[in-house]
Amino acid sequence: MSYALELNDVTASYGHGSILHGINFAVPEGEVTALLGANGAGKTTTLRAICGMIETGGEVRLFGEDITGKSPDAIARMGVAHVPDGRGTFTGLxxxxxxxxxxxxxxxxxxxxxxxxxxxxxxxxxxxxxxxxxxxxxxxxxxxxxxxxxxxSEPHLILLDEPSIGLAPVIVKQLFGILEQIAQDAGVSMLLVEQNSNLALKLASNAALLEVGNLVAQGSAEALSQNQDIARAYLGDGAGAEAGA
Amino acid sequence: MTFFLEQLIIGLSSGGIYAIMALALVMIYKSTGHVNLAQGEMAVFSTFIAWTLVQTGMPLWPAILLTVAVSFVGAIVLERVVVRPFAEADDLVVVAVFVGLFLSIHSLAGAIWNYEVKPFPSAFSDGSVSLMVDLSIRTHTLGSLVTTGAVLTAVWIFFRYTQLGLALRAAADNRESSRLVGINVSLMLALGWGLAAGIGAVAGVMIAPVTFLDPGMGLAPLIFALAGALLGGITSPFGAALGGLIVGVLEAMISAYVPYGIEFRELIALMLILSVLLVRPAGLFGEIVARRV
Structure with missing residues (x-):
């Protein structure tokens, strides 16, 4: 299987605080991968590390090419579209x-x-x-x-940082419907960061689970959502209601 | 009536110069949040370069074009070497850097070209144009008005319709998002300085035939331009340019109609700055910038 993105032993830190302690996972080409975890697990930091927005160790590979240490604009020009936390709107334009x-x-x-x-x-x-x-x-x-x-931007890889955050459930449902359509239409690879695990696992084919800077589980989305232990410990039993499923 | 029209045209002509300078201030303010106090001195330095080129026998228009190019490159270097290292520094530190830049450029111009006042040739033919009975305007006044109008239009088209202009606006609006759409933000900041200095050079060679050339020539236009930028809104390029024009007309009218008005023109500009800051800090077209502390 070829990968759009591979993370090998990636570490990241803000100043002296280490956030990611060496994580490994991959995003298969043309598929949606969900990166799950609670608040503060390091999901957004992982995306920022991929895009070169913070000090990063280890190795990030984009379609096989090492992009660790490249600048965010260079990585964007290589076909990585990051939909950031807070949406990154150019408000004055x-x-x-x-x-x-x-x-x-x-x-x-x-x-x-x-x-x-x-x-x-x-x-x-x-x-x-x-x-x-x-x-x-x-x-x-x-x-x-x-x-x-x-x-x-005609990207090869889209990174989505919590698209559901702060939106009304009905809008979230609509948005994920469209994301599913985009994933099918475009054949683009996606890495989706979400707290709303049930929603994310429905869209994704693979998933990885982060807990305070460490990867604690990964596999197919189906396996992850059916693993009772993981569901109870990390995804939360009540998640279904929250997702408006 | 013709006297009024004459003053209006003279006012618009110098207002066009303030508008360009105001625009140069806005370009740097929008992308960095700082007012480049040395903008006037940079324009004067550019004008001295044009003067030197003319002294060597170069025709004026090619000399102006070359000066604009040299100013563009020089400002990029200046931004990289002098201003960039303080990009993350405290506001007061940055003000100190700009004051230092102001004094350095001012003194350097004095050291190279001395403080003697020099005549500067007009880029237009001498003499005047008769617009109607009883109303004739100096060719330089009209030519300057047309030139500044052309520069303002070109800048507007550049920012509105070109990809590079769009990228510059984006870098001023949201640096992080700009990087994420593939824009080299640090290059954009340098380009912004280059453009500001380039159009500032045009302002300098347009004003020098009127005020004559000496190292102190840049201060008054800078104050008028700052008044214009604040009046129109220092976050709004359109507002700043309009503000510059208004200040120019105001200056001409006060000089013409108020007894001894010509003596306290700069005072009027300072009073305008103060009143705008008191009554409407964002200016006529600016956006209100709220800062959380």
Whole structure:
């Protein structure tokens, strides 16, 4: 099996505080992998380490190529689209300019119109908001914009950091429906960080579980969600209700 | 009436120069949060370079273009070497750096070209153009107005429609997200300095034929430009340019209609700065920046 992303013994720290203590996992090409864990487990840090946003040890490989220590913009240009924690909206720019920014690094320049049509198909709401300042969008709309910005860059790998956070359950359900569609349509590899495990495991084919900077389990999403011990200890019994399943 | 029109055109002409300088201030402010106090001195230094080139026999327009290019590159180097090391420093430290830059450039210009006031040739033919009966305007005044208008339009088109302009705006809006969409933010900061110095050089060669050239020439335009930028909103390029124009017209009107007005023009600019900061700190078109402490 070929991998979009491999993490070998990756460590990361902010200043003196070590956050990741050497984690190993991989994202198979063309599939959705979920990275689960409680608050503070190091999920967001893992994504930031992949993107070169923090001091990182060990080895990160993108489609076999070592990208450890490269700058975030260089990694982005290699086809990694990071939908960050907090959505990373360019608040002072229009929705259209936000999308144009996503397309800056698209390999095939002429495709912007088509990419745009595609994201407006997924998120018709954005089309109505095109000329508006992105900072005036609702949280859900900003999440849609962040995902769209990632899509128009024609990425090989999308990193999604808790897309469900702060959104109403009905919006979350809608969003995950569209994410599933994107995963099917595009054949793009995805690494999805979520606290909402039930939701994530439904979308993903593989999953890894983080606990305070260590990887404690990984496997197929099905196996992970059916393992009663893991479910009870890490995913929480009540997760089903929260997910609005 | 013709007298009023004459003053209006003169005001717009110098206002165009303040508008360019204000825009240069905004470019650096938007991306770094700092007001480049040395912007005026940089423009003066550029003007001296143009003057030297002309002295060697180069025609004025090529000299201006070369000066803009040299200023662009020089400012990029300046940003890298002098300003960048203090990027994360405290605000007061940065102010000190800018004051130091102001004094250094000022003294360097004085050391190289001395403090004697020099005439600077106009980029336009001498004489004046008759617009209507009783109203004739110096060719330089009109030419300067057209030039600054062209620069402002070009800058607007650049930022609005080109990918590089978009990337510059993005880097000013959100550095981290800019990196995530593949923008080299540190390159953008340097380019911002280069552009600001480039258009500042245009402002310098347009104003020098009016005020004459000496190392102290940059201070008054900087104060007027700052007043304009604050009036229009230092976070808004459009507002700052408009503010610059307004300040220019205000200056001309006060000089013309208020007894002894010409003596306290700069005082008016400072009063304008104070009133804007008191009444509407964000300026006419600026966004209110809330900072959590």
């Amino acid at each position: 229009t929705v259209m300019d936000n999308l144009r920014l996503g397309a800056l690094i698209a390999k095939r320049r002429g495709n912007f119109r088509r990419s745009l049509d595609r994201v407006f198909d997924y998120f018709p709401r954005l089309k109505e908001r095109m000329g508006q300042h992105a900072g005036t969008l609702s949280g859900g709309e900003q999440q849609m914009l962040a995902i769209s910005r990632a899509l128009v």
